[in-house]
Amino acid sequence: MTLLELDDVSVYYGRIQAIHNMSFTVEEGEIVSLIGANGAGKTTTMKTISGLLNPTTGTIKFMGEDITKMKAHIRVVQGISQAPEGRGIFPAMTVLENLDMGTFGRKDRSGVGEDLERVFDLFPRLKERVKQYGGTMSGGEQQMLAIGRALMSRPKLLLLDEPSMGLAPQFIRQIFKIITEINSQGTTVLLVEQNANQALARAHRGFVLETGEITHSGTGKELLANPAIKEAYLGVG
Amino acid sequence: MIPTILMAAPVANDWITLDFVSLGQNFWSATFDGLTFGSIYALVALGYTLVYGVLNLINFAHSEVFIMGCYAVFFTLSFLGFGPSAPNLGIGQIVVNLLLALLAAIVASALTAFLLERLAYKPLRKRNAPRLVFLITAIGASFTIQYLIFLWRGPVPEQALTMFQTKPIFEVFGTIIYSDQILIVTAAVIMMVVTERFISKSRTGRGIRAVAQDPDTATLMGVNKEKIIITTFVIGGILAGAAALFYVMKIPSGVVYNGGFILGIKAFAAAVLGGIGNVRGALLGGLLLGLIGNYGQILLGNSQWTDVVAFLVLVLVLLFRPEGILGTSLGRSKA
Numbered sequence: 001m002t003l004l005e006l007d008d009v010s011v012y013y014g015r016i017q018a019i020h021n022m023s024f025t026v027e028e029g030e031i032v033s034l035i036g037a038n039g040a041g042k043t044t045t046m047k048t049i050s051g052l053l054n055p056t057t058g059t060i061k062f063m064g065e066d067i068t069k070m071k072a073h074i075r076v077v078q079g080i081s082q083a084p085e086g087r088g089i090f091p092a093m094t095v096l097e098n099l100d101m102g103t104f105g106r107k108d109r110s111g112v113g114e115d116l117e118r119v120f121d122l123f124p125r126l127k128e129r130v131k132q133y134g135g136t137m138s139g140g141e142q143q144m145l146a147i148g149r150a151l152m153s154r155p156k157l158l159l160l161d162e163p164s165m166g167l168a169p170q171f172i173r174q175i176f177k178i179i180t181e182i183n184s185q186g187t188t189v190l191l192v193e194q195n196a197n198q199a200l201a202r203a204h205r206g207f208v209l210e211t212g213e214i215t216h217s218g219t220g221k222e223l224l225a226n227p228a229i230k231e232a233y234l235g236v237g
Numbered sequence: 238m239i240p241t242i243l244m245a246a247p248v249a250n251d252w253i254t255l256d257f258v259s260l261g262q263n264f265w266s267a268t269f270d271g272l273t274f275g276s277i278y279a280l281v282a283l284g285y286t287l288v289y290g291v292l293n294l295i296n297f298a299h300s301e302v303f304i305m306g307c308y309a310v311f312f313t314l315s316f317l318g319f320g321p322s323a324p325n326l327g328i329g330q331i332v333v334n335l336l337l338a339l340l341a342a343i344v345a346s347a348l349t350a351f352l353l354e355r356l357a358y359k360p361l362r363k364r365n366a367p368r369l370v371f372l373i374t375a376i377g378a379s380f381t382i383q384y385l386i387f388l389w390r391g392p393v394p395e396q397a398l399t400m401f402q403t404k405p406i407f408e409v410f411g412t413i414i415y416s417d418q419i420l421i422v423t424a425a426v427i428m429m430v431v432t433e434r435f436i437s438k439s440r441t442g443r444g445i446r447a448v449a450q451d452p453d454t455a456t457l458m459g460v461n462k463e464k465i466i467i468t469t470f471v472i473g474g475i476l477a478g479a480a481a482l483f484y485v486m487k488i489p490s491g492v493v494y495n496g497g498f499i500l501g502i503k504a505f506a507a508a509v510l511g512g513i514g515n516v517r518g519a520l521l522g523g524l525l526l527g528l529i530g531n532y533g534q535i536l537l538g539n540s541q542w543t544d545v546v547a548f549l550v551l552v553l554v555l556l557f558r559p560e561g562i563l564g565t566s567l568g569r570s571k572a
Contacts, residue, residue, distance in 0.1 A: 052453055076459035088454030090447055101447055104440070105459020153459065 001028045002064075003157055003188050004049065004080075009058030011041075011048050011212075018044040020212045021058070026157065026190050031183050033199040033220065034192040035233060036209035042192035043085045045209070046161045049190070050082045051075045062157070077105040081155030083146040085162050091135025095126055098134050098145055102152025111154065118185075119148040122178055140171040147178070157188050164195040176202050196233035200224045208233070260535045265412035267531040273418045273487065275527020276425030280480035281504035282511070282519035283432060284350075284473030290449035290514040291469045293368065294358070297375040300501020301382035302349045302474050306481025307492045308386070309345035313338045314398045321489075323399040331401045335482070338400075343478035350474030353378055354467055386494040394496070397489035421483045428479055429520050432472065436516055445469055449514065503530075503544070506551050512561030521562060526551070 004026040011019040019041050026032045036042050047053040049060065051072030059068045067075060081102070090098050099119060103112050120127040123144040129137070134145060143163055150158055160179065164172040176198045183189050192209075193199035200206050203220035208229060216223060223229050260267070281303055288296045317334055318324075326334070357378045361371055405413040436442040444465045447455035456462050484500065485492060507526040511518025526547050533546025554562065 050457055052456060071461075072456045073459050073461045076457065082457045084454055084457060088451050088457070090450045090454070092450055093446065097443070101443065101455075101458045101460075104444065104447075149458075 002026070003028045003062065004190065005061040006049070007059045007061070009048060009055045009060065011044055011053055011055050013044075018212050019048065019055070022212075022214060023058075024207055024214060024217070026188060028156075028188055029183075029186070030204045031179070031189045031191065031202055033196075033203035033206040034190070034209055035194070035196040035199055035206060035223075036192070037194065037233075039211075040209040041212040042209055043161055044212075046082060046085070046159050046190075046192055050080055050159060073105065076153055076155075077107075079153075079156035080159065081150040081153045081157070082159040083143075083150040083161065083163065085165070087139075087142045087146040089134035089137070089142045089145055091133065093134055094131050095134065095137075095145060096130040099126070099149050099152050102149040104153075106153060112152070115152055115154055119151055122151075122181065123148050139166045140168065140175075143167060143171075143175060144178075147175075147182075151182065151187070155187060157190060158182065160189060160191045162193060163191070164193060164198065172198060196229070197224075255536050256538045257536070259538065260532060263535050264532075265410040267535050268528060269409075269412065269414055269418055271528035271531035272524060273421050273527070274530070275507075275524035276422050277480050277483050277487070277523075278500070278504045278507045278526050279429060279520045279523025280425050280476045280483070281500060282508040282523045283429065283476045283516065285505050285508040286511075286513055286515060286519040287436075287445070287469045287473050289508070291445060291452075291466055292358070292371070294371045294375065295505065296353075296473075297372075297501070297505075298353055298357070298378040298382060299350075299473065299477065299504075300497035301379050301386075302346050302353065302497075303477040303481055303484075303501060303504075304386070304492075304494070304497030305349040305382070306342035306346035306478040307485050307496065308390075308395075309341040309478070310338045310482050310485045311395050311398065311492045313341040314400065315396075319398040319400065321397050321399060323402040326401070335400065339479060339482045342481045343475050346478035346481060347471045347474035349382070350470040350477070351467065353382075354470040359463075359466075383495050383498075390494060392494070394490055394493035398485070399489055400486055417486055421486065424479065425483065428476060429516075432476065433516050433520075435472075441465070441468060499544070503547065506548060509561055510551050510554055512563040515561065515563050518561055518563040525562075 002025050006025070007023050009019060009022045010017060022045065034042055034045060044053060048055055051070060055068065059066055061067065062075070062078060062080060067078065070078070090101065093101065099116065106112065125141060126144055126148055129141070134142065137145065147160065147163065163175050163179065167175065172195065179189060179191065180202050191199055191203065200220040200223050206218065206220050206223045207214050208216035208223065216226065216229060218226070224234070281299070284299045284302065285296060288294060288299070314334070317337065357374050358371065361374060401416075403415040403417045406416050406419055407414055436445055444455065444460045445468070447458060447460055448462055448465045452462055503526060504523065507522035508519050509522070510526060511520065511522025529550045530543040530547040534543040537546065
């Protein structure tokens with residue numbers, strides 16, 4: 001089943017066009033990676049899907065329903081949850097309060113405890129630090145918190161915007177391992193990354209984004225093997 | 238002919254005399270009165286601080302949200318037949334009258350705050366206006382409301398209405414505490430504690446804190462930012478309405494079209510002193526400003542100095558703690 005479908009989507013910042021006629025789908029159960037350099041339009045794409053930005057043309061469908069004009073805070077309730085670029089941790093809230101914010105739009109309070117246990121299983125470090133303030137945590141811990149918080153809304157589609165940004169290599173491997181685990185538990189993941197190597201190795205399918213346009217698409221393995229991509233994104237000549 | 242005020246003006250060598258004897262003699266009465274006024278500042282300061290928290294906007298028109306509450310108190314009491322001298326009423330009747338006036342003030346102030354946000358600020362947000370445009374709009378809205386009241390009521394202050402004869406209740410450190418002081422401080426503290434609890438514990442309060450800390454991420458959590466913003470304005474209005482009742486109780490002759498200006502500036506200063514955006518800071522700042530103003534007035538022997546001293550202290554505090562005493566972020570204080 002197609003979970004998310006972008007059809008001919010264009011996004012502008014004032015007069016500057018950031019996304020050009022983008023079309024792609026995310027199928028239920030997949031990990032899809034969108035890779036690209038700085039300024040390629042990765043974050044813009046994410047914000048458009050989560051509703052923080054509105055496309056000028058094109059439609060976005062989620063589970064077959066047109067959500068192009070749906071407000072961002074309602075999309076969360078519908079099942080789209082995002083760990084934003086820069087993590088977006090509330091600095092003056094504790095770890096537990098941050099996780100609790102992830103349940104803000106939920107109607108079923110009864111399932112919250114269960115999901116909290118699941119997040120603590122995935123990220124035991126968060127359980128140790130429930131009372132610590134978000135602003136005082138390291139980058140890696142904040143990334144765990146951002147992903148854990150996004151899971152607290154029990155999403156059908158998890159959007160991850162550069163989860164590896166600013167992290168030490170051992171943290172990056174750990175984060176990607178956990179993303180695979182989240183996916184195997186049944187959550188569909190759409191990921192944007194500059195770290196193409198890890199992002200494509202973990203993905204079922206991938207897209208390459210250059211100045212607001214999709215230039216390559218294929219399975220993760222195909223893209224990893226593509227010489228042009230190797231040269232541009234994987235640092236291999 | 239020389240105006241009497243100039244003839245009475247002190248000569249150069251005694252106008253900076255610090256009258257510590259008077260301060261010592263009147264210390265406790267100055268303290269209790271300072272706390273009373275400080276509570277009123279604090280209630281109004283909360284409105285500045287909450288709106289600043291969620292919008293990063295200094296809502297200069299909040300002083301008019303307050304004065305609308307004062308007018309509501311005035312009209313309600315006039316309607317109930319109050320005049321310049323205190324009516325001889327039983328305690329039950331006084332309480333009923335005060336509650337009616339409080340209700341009217343809260344409705345008037347909250348409605349003003351609601352309309353202000355809907356008519357002045359929301360259209361700007363839709364257009365992604367720069368911050369300076371919001372600030373100029375706030376000042377413009379303040380003047381607009383003032384002159385609308387001016388057109389309606391003219392330049393002369395409304396007749397003073399006395400709500401009740403203040404009674405001495407008990408004595409502390411040889412100073413008599415009056416019923417209005419107890420009423421104002423108690424009611425204000427209860428309202429501030431309820432507000433603080435609401436912001437830190439309720440679902441809406443969590444939404445307010447989330448929007449204050451990171452509006453985009455708050456939206457991604459399912460928080461309806463627009464609803465949070467309008468709620469914040471209404472809460473500020475409710476508190477300003479309560480402050481209006483207490484203010485008219487203390488200064489019955491102050492209801493005039495621009496009567497909110499000075500109090501608004503002081504409440505804003507109180508919010509900055511405590512740390513703007515910080516709920517407990519507004520409380521602390523309000524009480525401190527009330528105390529400092531009253532001590533300064535006695536120390537310098539002239540009520541004209543009240544505001545000067547208060548602002549001098551504000552500037553000194555900000556020199557050493559630019560973020561105010563408790564820091565700026567909404568809910569960030571851990572003290």
